[in-house]
Amino acid sequence: MGIPRAPTAMLSRAAQLVMHRPLIPFLNEPWTLDSKSRWPAILLEVFLYGINVVTFALCTFILWRQKIFQRTPLIITSILFTLSSTDIIVTLYFFFRFVLDSGNVTSSATPNDGPQETWNKVLEVKFAVYVVANLVNSSILINRCHSMWKDRRIIIAPVGLISIGTVISFVSLGEAQLGDKLLAASFITSAAGNLFVTFLIATGMIWTSRKVRNIVKIDLNMVAGYATSLLIDSGAFYSSSIFLYLVFHSLVINASLTQIGCITTTAIILRNSHPREPLGTDNADFAATLTRPDMRAPEPVYSHSQRIGVPSSLGRPTEEVNYEDNLDVDNEYK
Known part of the structure; x- marks a missing residue:
């Protein structure tokens, strides 16, 4: 008797003990012993969690040293770090308990009893952590988009998409028959909302920087700083990761989405909380406007x-x- 296959991924609810194909249409490789993606997936998530620890420590250190205590950013970063820690703990438990130690699974297990049901519960917890983290990350990006455009109407569509995706995600956890279809719908809806917000933020930053270019001469350092700001502050890393997962159906990206989202949002808070010292030149003030387009450079002081x-x-x-x-x-x- 062969070794039964493990459940497909953190998004799946198993309907049978032995699965010959993934239950979710856009997932190629499940958590199985013969899967080539299982080790890259776990190693990448551990590596990203290490980055999460570093960014959280830096952000907390800078926020505590501010003259004016910023409670809200500190609470948000703490919530994100808690979610990322929970995610890595659940992943490691599932990986070493069920993926590697597959001898605990027997052919007598049924979907409603025994190890098979335990697999599902663990993966459901991991997916629930991702849904909450996605909601927090998307809320931060939407708030940043509103702060940049100063118009509530422009965020109606992303708020609706993220809200619908979140509701469908939690409903899918309790649906045995339509669970996979609902999960796919919620995932695509949330991805569309995140990509839309990223597009709006990036558009606002590019529009602001074009006005600055007409005033001050741009050098290579300012262009590099602007490119970095565009990638980080718009949440492009997180949104592009979701898009790449939908395109390539990779378990490696699937397992690390929570970590990528927490790193992206913490990096945004870190950049906006870090004090910037004036460099003593007018170009430095305009450079700060390029790298922080939502801010306005101070008026130059002349003697x-x-x-x-x-x-x-x-x-x-x-x-x-x-x-x-x-x-x-x-x-x-x-």
Whole structure:
């Protein structure tokens, strides 16, 4: 008697003990002993959790050192770190308990009893963690989109898509017959909402940066900073990961979606909470506007000599002239 196959992935509810194909249409390789993706999937998730630990520690350290205590960002990052920790614990338990130690599964198990039902429960917990994390991550991106555009109407569509996807996701956990179809629908709906929000944020950032380019000369460092800001602050990493999962049907991406989402949102909070020191030049202020397009660069402060336009042979403003002293000198000659 051969070894029965494990359940398909964190999104599946098994209907039979032995499965010859994944239950979810867009999942290629399930958690099985002969799957080539099982080790890359677990190793990538552990690696991403390590990045999550580092970003959470940096974000917490910076938030605590702020002169004005920011409670809301700290609470959000703590929730995300708790979700990512729960996700990695559930994954490791499932991997070592059921994927590697497959001898615990026997042909006498039924979908409603024994190890098969335990598999399903563990995977349902992992999927529920992902749904909650996706809701938090999407809410942060939607809030950032609203802060950038200053228009509630522009976020109606993504809010509706994310809400519908979240509701369908939780409903699918209790449906044995339509569970897989509902999961696929909820996943695609949530992915569409996240991609839409990312597009809106990226569009706003590009539109703002184009206005800045007409004022200040752009150098290579500013372009690199802008590109980094565009990828991080728009949530492109998370949205593109969901899109790639839907396209390539990879278990490696499937297992790490929660970690990727938590890293992306924590990085956004970290960038917006990190104090930026002025560099002493006008271009530095405009560079800050490029890398943080939702912010406005402060007005440049000119000295008295700069305001009246005192010339300089070196092309730089000369030292400020004290005209009151000059008037005293003129009075002495008079």
